[in-house]
Amino acid sequence: MSALILISVLAVLVLYLGLYNKKSWLAPLGILGLAGAIVLFATGWHIPHHLLAGMLEFDRFSIGFSIGMAAITLLIFLFGPDYYTRMQQHVAEQYALMLFSLVGGFLLSSYTNMLMLFLGIEILSIPLYVLAGAKKNSLRSTEASLKYFLLGSFATAFLLMGIALLYGLAGSFDLGVISAHIAGAGSSDLVLNFALFFVVTGLAFKVGAVPFHFWVPDVYQGAPTLVTTFMATVVKMAAFAGFYRFIDITGMPDALARIMVLLVLATLLVGNVAALRQTNFKRLMAYSSVAHSGFLLLALLTDTGPGSTVGATLLYYTFTYSLATAGLFVLFTIAKRANNGAEHNGIFQGLFAAKPWLALCGLAMFLSLAGIPLTAGFIAKYQVFLLAIGAGWLKVMGFGVLMALLGIYYYIMVARELFVPAEHPTTFVVTPLNGLVISACAIGVLLLGLWPALMAW
Amino acid sequence: MVYLFYLFAAISVIAALVVVAARSPINSAIALVVCLLSIAGHYILLNAQFLAMVHVIVYTGAILVLMLFVIMLLNMNEEVEVRKPLITRILAILTAGLLLLVLLAATRQGLEMSAPESFNPGIGLVKAIGMALFHEFLIPFEVSSVLFLSAMAGAMMLAKKDGTEHVNLPPSSEPKDPAA
Secondary structure (H helix, E strand, O other), rough: OOHHHHHHHHHHHHHHHHHHHOHHHHHHHHHHHHHHHHHHHHHOOOOEEEEEOOOOOEEHHHHHHHHHHHHHHHHHHHHHHOOOOOOOOOOOHHHHHHHHHHHHHHHOOEEEEEEHHHHHHHHHHHHHHHHHHHOOOOOHHHHHHHHHHHHHHHHHHHHHHHHHHHHHHHHOEHHHHHHHHHHOOOOOOOOHHHHHHHHHHHHHHHHHHOOOHHHHHHHHOOOOHHHHHHHHHHEEEEHHHHHHHHHHHHOOHHHHHHHHHHHHHHHHHHHHHHHHOOOOOOHHHHHHHHHHHHHHHHHHHOOOOOOHHHHHHHHHHHHHHHHHHHHHHHHHHHHHHHOOOOEHHHHHHOHHHHOOOHHHHHHHHHHHHOOOOOHHHHHHHHHHHHHHHOOOHHHHHHHHHHHHHHHHHHHHHHHHHOOOOOOOOOOOOHHHHHHHHHHHHHHHHHHHOOHHHHOOO | OOOHHHHHHHHHHHHHHHHHHHOOOOHHHOOOOOOOOHHHHHHHHOHHHHHHHHHHHHHHHHHHHHHHHHHHHHHOOOOOOOOHHHHHHHHHHHHHHHHHHHHHHHHHHHHHOOOOOOOOOOOOHHHHHHHHHHOOHHHHHHHHHHHHHHHHHHHHHHHHHOOOOOOOOOHHHOOOOOOO
């Protein structure tokens, strides 16, 4: 709880600093506060199941996710000063909105009450609607913001409808009471099935699962790259943490399992197949994000109740995915600047000749996203498939393996560009801080791939 | 009390009909005010004073005044008759008819349903709401302040003029922005 307050106050402080035009102080202050929040969360590690007024529960799952999200936000803030060098206005607001959104992420990883789920989703999303349109003179950014806002509000309406139905059935917002009601109800309870369906629809939108994924490519492409990075990493982690906490209490009744299987199959198929044809790097990463949602949903599908290792797998998968994605977006920004703002996959050409270390880092991150052994991405997918086998979803697992193989192709296609000599001379400008962020992401991905036990609890 | 209920019910139904039937948007909006006020009367009859007050302040006070402002700003006060093609009208009637059917069916089913909790006549009083808000739901109440704060900061950021030129280019001719 103290970390929640710290981050909320930090966001307000950052807003205040914006008033005094202290642009260079914003990122250091934010980084300091985030580090403080990580320490505060870590001190709660040994007090498991710390309940807060029946609304929030700080267990190992939520603390792990919160630390993970704060750490990724910290990496993004390290990238911030360089990203915002040419921007003079509203920088403070953007940092503050990201911190507000992070507070929503903390809530989503620790709620035990449907009210907090709703508030968490809204606190996570509303700053994002604004951040997506932060480049006010760009049509694409404005389009992304409006599209995300309209579709996001629609999804929230579904979520609210589901919560209302659950409240009507169980007479309480408390997850424990709802869980007991679901366990007692038959699988043919139509109202209950509709309630579960609506809540899952609202959450599936947030994680970008097919058929609720239409916003993902446009929003990822239109939003400023720093915001896209935040959306693809921290928001993804938060949405899955929230999704897991809800799925965990339902005990996966048959009706819900059927919906989830359809979501998994559709998401895996559309995400991977559509990514094959993308030439714009941001859109590629958007479909890659959809594809990874498919694997994560497969992990969720195997969750049949408390006490499983699904939570640990989700944390490992989302965190390592976020590390690789964050590092690649920083690399992308460097390459985009070197190519006068072009966004196609070819902008990485010549990187190996100019900056061999960065190119190798980029390769490691691409391989991790593809799931090649020795990287964290492989261990993550392996754990998901093990879970699926353990739960008896063999056919779905087989389809997942097929799609993972398909996914290797498009990651390698882009990774290949890193080593192709440039057609025309390009100069990549890398500030020390950016180099540090990329190296940290790549080393983290490799380290966690070699010693997955680092993140086990 | 029963007569008051019939009075408010009649006012709400008639006002709602006027909202749809009125030619001038201003008359529609004012009829909506009447309709919402009579619904607030229903809330008071149900012993929900707090909800009634909030309803009057938020809906009739804030939202409808805003709507009236918009209507006046758009200068829509002359009688406008919107012409729609026949097919649109048939489809609209069909959709509305289906909605009515579903609502009727749901109401008929709802009559047979029993609520999981019995009705507590004290639930709408200010005291009960205060107790729930500042005791049981204190954390969501406090956390929603973060939500409003972020929404306000975001609205200010989007709405403030900051020297950036207006967006009036087609997407294809958008200038490449090397800053990001």
